[in-house]
Structure formats: C-alpha cells, structure tokens
C-alpha cells in the first residue's frame with residue numbers, strides 16, 4: 342500500500358515545495374529541524390492537492406482581468422504565480438508526513454471552504470528581484486463586517502496572508518511578529534482589490550513588509566499596513 346502512496350506523496354510535496362525534498366542538504370535540515378510524525382497512509386483523505394489560486398466561476402470580470410494582466414507578467418519570468426493549498430503540508434520522500442502538527446481536519450484559515458466565492462478568493466504573484474508581491478483578492482459574502490463591507494479582521498487576515506507569503510518567498514518560513522493596519526476606506530463586500538506588498542528591509546531574521554490595499558481600478562486606497570515577520574528554523578519552501 343505504502344509503495345502506491347509514496348509517489349503520490351512525493352508529487353504532492355513537489356507541488357507545494359518545488360524541489361525542496363530532492364535537495365540533500367535541505368533533507369538534512371528537515372531531519373534535524375522537524376519532528377517526523379504520521380505516515381502518509383494515515384493522512385486524512387483531503388490533502389493539499391488542489392491549487393485554490395486558480396480561477397473559478399465565482400471570479401468577477403475585474404478579478405479575471407487583473408489575473409490575466411499578471412499572468413502576462415509571468416511570461417518573461419520576472420513575476421511568478423504562487424500556488425496555494427488548503428494546508429501547509431510537507432511529505433518526505435519516504436511518504437512520511439512532516440509537520441509540527443499531526444494530520445487532522447485542520448485547514449488553512451484562508452482556504453477553509455470548498456464553496457467557491459463565499460470567503461477569500463485570492464491569488465498571489467511575486468517578483469523576487471523587486472521583492473514585491475501582489476495579491477488579487479475578491480471578498481465573499483461570509484466576510485461581512487459592517488453591512489455591505491468587508492470585516493476588518495478579514496482584511497487583516499488577507500493582508501497577513503499576502504505579506505506573509507512575500508516574506509516566506511524571500512526569507513523562508515516566517516511567523517508574523519507584528520501586523521499594524523490603518524483602515525482608510527471600507528472595502529465593498531464582493532469587490533476585487535489589489536494588495537501590493539513591498540519588502541522594505543531585511544535584517545537577519547527580521548523581514549519588514551509594507552502593504553497597500555487599493556481598489557481594482559487603483560482609484561481608492563482602502564488599507565495600509567506594516568508588518569514584521571521573523572524567520573523560524575525551517576527551509577524556504579519556494580527554493581530547492
């Protein structure tokens with residue numbers, strides 16, 4: 342049974358971590374730095390095989406238009422579309438589930454529903470040279486705060502997710518140490534906004550990211566944020 346699961350586990354892992362598990366020095370880091378727990382056959386049936394950042398039928402025209410603009414920018418290699426799964430799963434080549442947490446029903450907060458369009462619809466593009474990331478975010482009905490507008494906690498969540506993705510992309514695994522937000526204008530529920538993140542500076546383990554959330558037509562500033570991410574002792578999942 343395990344021999345059938347191993348190739349599948351490897352593919353899942355490759356999808357998430359690129360060449361991570363096939364780099365011998367990375368494997369050594371993983372072995373020394375992370376606890377091994379359950380085997381692949383004990384994993385729950387739902388695994389992180391679906392890329393939730395692919396367009397679906399709930400995406401608005403504005404969302405699709407921006408998506409296509411950024412896909413165009415990936416063609417010369419300067420920007421990269423980052424995949425997004427419903428858990429942060431890493432499996433080693435023996436099919437072992439490697440994580441600080443055992444397999445469970447846990448889901449990444451921003452990817453915790455299969456109902457398309459109801460919560461966070463988003464995709465992240467990153468530019469390593471410019472140390473920038475752009476998130477395209479369409480809010481669903483279940484994110485309402487004030488009537489007709491997005492909840493401030495949901496805005497904080499998506500800003501944390503996109504700016505944290507940039508920090509992860511440039512610095513490896515990070516934890517959010519601080520996140521400060523200024524809410525300038527409410528975000529209409531259901532609208533599409535652009536989340537622009539810029540790495541301001543990196544000092545040893547500390548990555549400082551500045552973020553602006555603007556309307557899809559770039560006419561309105563909704564939110565500004567500054568965040569500090571601290572690197573923790575794990576390998577960058579985006580690098581081999």
Ligand SMILES: CCCCCCCCCCCC(=O)SCCNC(=O)CCNC(=O)[C@H](O)C(C)(C)COP(=O)(O)OP(=O)(O)OC[C@H]1O[C@@H](n2cnc3c(N)ncnc32)[C@H](O)[C@@H]1OP(=O)(O)O
Nearest residue numbers: 501502505506509515516517518519546547569571573578
């Ligand atoms: C592929 C898929 C990707 C997917 C990517 C998805 C991204 C998702 C992003 C979501 C991430 C989260 O939600 S994370 C969940 C929310 N965050 C947390 O729960 C974090 C809880 N806090 C912690 O675990 C810890 O405090 C840490 C890890 C942040 C730091 O602890 P530590 O490792 O012991 O380090 P420590 O020595 O304290 O701090 C290191 C340096 O940072 C500074 N520092 C630490 N905290 C702060 C702070 N709040 N404000 C200012 N500075 C601070 C210290 O002064 C020090 O500076 P110096 O002396 O070196 O100068």
